[in-house]
Each structure stands twice: as C-alpha cells, then as structure tokens.
Amino acid sequence: VACGLKHFPGLKALVNSLYHNTATQHLLFVHVFVLDKEIHTMTGLQPWYEKQLAQGNRNITLHDFTSKQVAPYVNPHVTADLGKDRLKADANYVRFILSQRFPDLPAMLWVDTDVIVQGDIVEWVQQQRQKMTTSTKNKYLLAAFPRRRNKGLLGVKKRAWEFLRRRGVNVADALYPNFNAGVLLLDLHQWRKQHMDKTMQQICGHNQKQIVRPLYNESGSQAPLLLALSGKHRFYPLNTNRDYMDGLGYDKYKNTTSAAFLNNTVGETLFLHWNGDSKPWNKTHGLYPHLWLPYYED
Numbered sequence: 001v002a003c004g005l006k007h008f009p010g011l012k013a014l015v016n017s018l019y020h021n022t023a024t025q026h027l028l029f030v031h032v033f034v035l036d037k038e039i040h041t042m043t044g045l046q047p048w049y050e051k052q053l054a055q056g057n058r059n060i061t062l063h064d065f066t067s068k069q070v071a072p073y074v075n076p077h078v079t080a081d082l083g084k085d086r087l088k089a090d091a092n093y094v095r096f097i098l099s100q101r102f103p104d105l106p107a108m109l110w111v112d113t114d115v116i117v118q119g120d121i122v123e124w125v126q127q128q129r130q131k132m133t134t135s136t137k138n139k140y141l142l143a144a145f146p147r148r149r150n151k152g153l154l155g156v157k158k159r160a161w162e163f164l165r166r167r168g169v170n171v172a173d174a175l176y177p178n179f180n181a182g183v184l185l186l187d188l189h190q191w192r193k194q195h196m197d198k199t200m201q202q203i204c205g206h207n208q209k210q211i212v213r214p215l216y217n218e219s220g221s222q223a224p225l226l227l228a229l230s231g232k233h234r235f236y237p238l239n240t241n242r243d244y245m246d247g248l249g250y251d252k253y254k255n256t257t258s259a260a261f262l263n264n265t266v267g268e269t270l271f272l273h274w275n276g277d278s279k280p281w282n283k284t285h286g287l288y289p290h291l292w293l294p295y296y297e298d
Helices: 005-020 045-054 067-073 090-101 123-134 158-166 189-195 198-211 223-227 254-269 287-295
Strands: 029-035 060-064 106-111 115-119 142-146 179-187 235-237 271-273
Touching: 005 115, 005 158, 005 287, 029 158, 045 060, 045 179, 060 090, 067 198, 090 106, 090 179, 090 189, 090 198, 106 123, 106 189, 115 287, 123 142, 123 179, 123 235, 123 254, 123 287, 158 223, 179 189, 179 235, 189 198, 189 235, 189 254, 198 223
Parallel strands: 029 060, 142 235
Antiparallel strands: 106 179, 115 271, 142 179
C-alpha cells in the first residue's frame, strides 16, 4: 500500500481491518510506501508506526520512495480542472515499482488506502494464488476484480491501443474485459519474466510525450494497466459476488434498489472500496462513514 498526506486516515483503517479480521496474523506482512519528503513530516505517521510495532503481532514495514522513481509512470495530463488531480499523486504509481523493490518476492497484494477488508486476507490470498497459478494455458500477471460494465476505458482514447501496437509496445490482445486497479494480486515472477516494467514505461512514456493529444488524460495508474493487461490472457478475473463492492466514493447507491442491495450485502463483502472523491474520512462530503469508522477507531 502507498500513502500520501491526504490518505493517512485511510491507511490506518485499512491496516486495522487487515489485522482485525485475519486469523493467522503472523503470516500477514504489510509494506507501506510513503514519499521520502513526507515520511518524517506526515503528521502522526511515525507515532502510528511505532504503535503498530509495539503491538508485537503486526508485521509492518515502512518504506520511502522518491518522485524520481515513479516519474516514468506519472500522467502529467491529469489536472485539477478535471477534478481528478489526486490521480497525479506520486503514491498512486508505486504499484509500478513493486517488482523492482521486491526482486525476490513471487507475489504481492496491492490494496488502495480507500479500501477496508472485512475477512481473512491471508486465507483469501492463498486461495486465489492457487487458482491463479494452476492454469497451464495462461500465465497470468495479476488477478483483479472485473468491472461489471465495460463501457469506456476511464479516459483512454480509442486510438491509444492501435497507436501503441504500431510502435511495437506489448499491449494487451484485447481491451475487454477490464478491471479495477484498487485491489491487485500481482504475480511478480510473471511480471519480471514478461518484462512488464518495460511495457509500462513505454506506455506511460508515449502518453507523456503526447502533449496535444494524450493517449489518456483522465486516469492515473489505471489506464496503462488496462492497456497492458486487459483481455482474457493476462489477468485472472476474481469473483465479485460477495467479495468486492466498489463505488462507495460516489453516490452510486442512492436509488431505492441500489440502497437495498448495499444494505443486504455490505456486511458479507470482503473488500469495500471508496473509489471516487467522497472518501469516508472527509467530514464534509464523505459517504458511508458508518462502514469505515469502526476500523479507523479500532
């Protein structure tokens, strides 16, 4: 997980939810990335970290990273005018350097800070890894939750896929199905074996150079992941039924039918994801804070 200044409350709730609901806590290792210039200035971070270590049963490591390390992946075209300047934050791009920072790890679960986990994450990861690696036909690079509707590609221009293919970039063989990048079970072995670092840098590099007509301008880390890993052969689709609920950061469940669905299923859902602008820790326009606060105040 990577944390910026505005998402520290989310980090605290996420970590509490992970350890609170995991039976085998000694098998759970959490790696937290914070920008080097913020790691000693983020209010409350160091005391929180020391408190976690003092509990004795929490295996948490704090890592720093630099803007230079993630610069090859940052989308400079995202602007505040689009209301999505949060997508240009350096922490959003740490997921692209995990294979470099952990060269000996075979796999890792990436979780955004606006997520809480309501079940045993160790048991779940073990089950998904087994399913993901038993395929003899496909060598999956990641497992992720597919989007229920494949309308649009989050700001990716229709010409982007062909533009990259013509320039020899190893993009996905299809753009659908695609997925949400907030929860990613990454096969770092396959990531390295299939040279995905190079592919991601090529995609992001071409987009950075397209000043007048960017390949994607309303997406941060999601767009290059979709361009490289969508389709049936590179990502393993996780089961969304009772496992994942997104859109909690939008007013997605305001009508009667959706509200009923939320109320009936939220308690049994493993991952709750506040993707969108209305994070639950926002005191003025946060959505569904009653689902999130018990873990923040744990």
